Amino acid sequence: MSYTFSAIVEKEGKWYVALCPELDVASQGKTIETALASLKEAVELFVEHASRKELKAALSSRPLMTTLEVTV
DSSP: OOOOOOOEEEEETTEEEEEETTTTEEEEESSHHHHHHHHHHHHHHHHHHOOHHHHHHHHTOOOOOOOOOOOO
């Protein structure tokens, strides 16, 4: 079975931190690619061991990504 989740990547010092907000699973790496690869592995492990209830809740809680304009 295939699932699609969100991934957010931020640089923290010399490392990149990747977060899957639906599952609250995070990982890190020295490059964006390694951070995402580590996150994918962590998410796969989570999904393999998650209950149907946990997966249903995660899949129904997609984050909203948008922009906003601020004038100072």
